[in-house]
Amino acid sequence: MDRSESTPNLTPTSFLVLGMVGHLGEATSYQMKQLVGATIGGFWPVPHSQLYAEPARLAGIGLLDEQREAAGRKKRTYRLTEPGRDALAGWLASPDEAGGELRDESLLKLFFGAQAGPGTVATFARRAATSHRDRLAGYEHLVAHPPVGSDLHQLSILALVCRYEAEAIAFWDAVAVDPDLA
Amino acid sequence: MDRSESTPNLTPTSFLVLGMVGHLGEATSYQMKQLVGATIGGFWPVPHSQLYAEPARLAGIGLLDEQREAAGRKKRTYRLTEPGRDALAGWLASPDEAGGELRDESLLKLFFGAQAGPGTVATFARRAATSHRDRLAGYEHLVAHPPVGSDLHQLSILALVCRYEAEAIAFWDAVAVDPDLA
DNA sequence: GGGTACATGTAATCAGTTACATGATTTA
């Protein structure tokens, strides 16, 4: 009964951090924050406080190497250790049990739409459509002007997200037109 | 500066509970669990423990009326109070700031796909496609055999979810075929 | 009458959020 195997308590956020560091080679918390904001932040948000706390924790477990600047700012730069690289590789190769979650509060509202008036439904449907349009525009801009250092896998994800946004727009437009039947 | 107005500390889960109770007229925690499992549970999971804890809390705040069975099982049945109905209506009419999150661990993995081998990417792309296919089948079954008491709004959401699943399947199939370029 | 699935809760822990705080650069 070996109990020291596998991941001790690594969350998706942990792997997000490991992946970011691996992708960048070396990174400060701020750089990760930037990268997240520029890419997956739109559909997988991570508050910056976690991007400071989590790398520190991972360094404590030995999955990251923490290099502290001596000079004034004393910022911490992280790099993958071998165990860290292994953990990342293991996660990448592991199957995901839980299918993706589609947490959209508007969807929840629509689910209870019968308890609101049709006018209310139409109103937030219009708002939702607008909001998705904005997001789609943002993603399309990203695709058109990819940040330096992004690779094809990363861009391909944006393709899926764009398709989803397009569906969402069509959907909410339809709901706005016919709030009762959708 | 009136500070007693509006929602004190109501989370999406709170409104989910309020909505469920409103939809059912009256409900026990278990009934909510059933309903969640049969409908939104696939993309907006809620652990059953919350469906016991949260109604109790809401009853404490006065948004739900809790009726305790005298007999053996002593189960608690909830019903909306007027304030509860107001809170629900207010939420339904309020705009959502945060756009929906698309938390899918597979997406995260693909994002870091360049750090895994193409073989690895292809493997989990195939798995992801399969998983989405299963989910799509499940939703389509739901649409074909709607549970009693479901209304059109609720079914319409399933339509969107189905479309999203279809996109996801197409996407992951493409990735599986061409893991490098996607 | 013994097992299995249904039903109903509680307790402990923790990841993640929110809020607080402040130093370093740039800009006007």
Next chain:
DNA sequence: TAAATCATGTAACTGATTACATGTACCC
């Protein structure tokens, strides 16, 4: 040199998850 913004963290709280625990009904 004041304001604004960029950059870097820490602290407190809490909603949610995980795990525990037990009763009841049905089925074989």
